[in-house]
Amino acid sequence: MNASSSALTLRVIEVRALNPLIKLLRLSADDGVLPGYEAGARVRVQVELAGGLKDWRDYSLINCQPAPGATLAPANYLLAVRKAQDGRGGSLYMHEQVHEGQLLAIEPPQNDFMLHTGAGKTVLLAGGIGVTPMISMAAQRRAEGLPVCLHYAGRSRASMAFLPELQALLGDDLRVHADDEQGGPLAIDAVLNACAPTDHLYVCGPQAMLESVLGQCRERGWAQERVHFELFAAPQATAGDQSFTVELAQSGKSWQVAADQSLMDCLIEHGCDPIFDCKRGECGVCTTTVLEGEIDHRDYYLSAAEKAKGDVMQICVSRAKGARLVLDL
Numbered sequence: 500m501n502a503s504s505s506a507l508t509l510r511v512i513e514v515r516a517l518n519p520l521i522k523l524l525r526l527s528a529d530d531g532v533l534p535g536y537e538a539g540a541r542v543r544v545q546v547e548l549a550g551g552l553k554d555w556r557d558y559s560l561i562n563c564q565p566a567p568g569a570t571l572a573p574a575n576y577l578l579a580v581r582k583a584q585d586g587r588g589g590s591l592y593m594h595e596q597v598h599e600g601q602l603l604a605i606e607p608p609q610n611d612f613m614l615h616t617g618a619g620k621t622v623l624l625a626g627g628i629g630v631t632p633m634i635s636m637a638a639q640r641r642a643e644g645l646p647v648c649l650h651y652a653g654r655s656r657a658s659m660a661f662l663p664e665l666q667a668l669l670g671d672d673l674r675v676h677a678d679d680e681q682g683g684p685l686a687i688d689a690v691l692n693a694c695a696p697t698d699h700l701y702v703c704g705p706q707a708m709l710e711s712v713l714g715q716c717r718e719r720g721w722a723q724e725r726v727h728f729e730l731f732a733a734p735q736a737t738a739g740d741q742s743f744t745v746e747l748a749q750s751g752k753s754w755q756v757a758a759d760q761s762l763m764d765c766l767i768e769h770g771c772d773p774i775f776d777c778k779r780g781e782c783g784v785c786t787t788t789v790l791e792g793e794i795d796h797r798d799y800y801l802s803a804a805e806k807a808k809g810d811v812m813q814i815c816v817s818r819a820k821g822a823r824l825v826l827d828l
C-alpha cells in the first residue's frame with residue numbers, strides 16, 4: 500500500500516517534552532471524529548525533510564486507560580516521538596517544527612502488531628521508545644482482565660517515558676530495567692526463562708535487542724506464533740555498506756544504489772512505484788523476485804530456508820552482497 504492515498508488532516512492540540520529526547524504529541528480532528536483502533540496500532544504521519552521533501556513516519560498509538568473499548572472511539576490520538584540526531588530527519592521535524600495548532604496529514608490506524616486471542620499470558624518486552632505500543636497493549640489486557648506483564652528496558656529512568664502511567668496501570672507487573680542502575684543491559688535469557696510454554700511474547704525495541712530476542716527464541720525452538728515483534732524505527736545503514744547496481748529485467752533499466760540508500764528508495768527516486776508497507780523488513784509486502792546476484796538479507800519476514808534459497812528479497816531493507824542484483828521487475 501502506498502502511504503498517501505487516504506490521509507486524514509488532524510490538528511496538533513498538545514506538544515509536551517517528556518524528557519530531553521522524547522516528545523508527546525496529542526492530535527485531534529476538528530470535526531471530533533477519529534477512527535478507532537486496537538492496541539498495537541500505529542499511524543503514519545507525513546513529515547517534511549530537508550529540502551522540503553515529504554515522507555511518512557510510523558508512530559504507535561498510545562492509550563493508558565484500562566477501560567473496555569477505550570480506543571474504539573478515541574477523543575484524540577496520543578503519540579510519542581524520540582529524537583534521533585543521526586536519523587533521516589523525520590523525528591527532528593516532529594521535535595523542532597511541529598507545534599500546537601498545526602495540521603498534519605495522517606494515514607488512518609493500521610495494526611500489524613495485534614494481541615493474540617486465546618490462552619497464554621501476554622509478556623511484553625520493550626526497549627526505549629519501543630514501549631509505546633506496549634502501553635496500549637497493557638491497558639487492553641488490563642481492561643480484559645487477562646494476565647500481562649511488561650519488561651521495560653532503557654539506559655536510565657530519566658531517559659524512559661510513561662513510567663508513572665505504567666506503574667499505575669501495571670503495579671507489580673511492571674519490571675523496569677535501567678542499564679545505569681543494573682550495570683548493563685537487560686538479561687533477555689532471564690525474561691525468556693520465566694515464560695511458560697503457552698505465553699506469548701511481544702517485543703518492540705531497537706534492532707540489536709530485537710535480533711537478540713528473536714535469535715534466542717529460535718534457539719529455544721519457540722513456535723513463531725508465540726513471538727510477535729515490531730521494530731520501532733527504520734533500519735539504519737550498516738557500517739561497510741557498499742553501493743551496487745540494480746537491474747530491472749522487464750524494463751532493462753539499471754541504476755546505482757548508493758551505499759546509504761535502500762534499494763526501494765533508489766527505485767522510487769527513479770520514478771518506479773514499488774509496493775510497500777512497513778519499510779522495516781517485517782510485513783512482506785515488498786517481496787521481490789531476484790533473478791541474478793547474491794542477496795544480503797536483512798529482513799525479519801523471510802524464513803531461514805527462503806533466505807538460503809536466495810530467489811526473493813525484501814527490497815526495503817535487504818541489499819546485494821556483490822556488485823549487482825537483477826530483479827524480476
Ligand code: FES
Binds near residue numbers: 781783
Ligand atoms: S515493506 Fe514491509 S517488508 Fe518491505
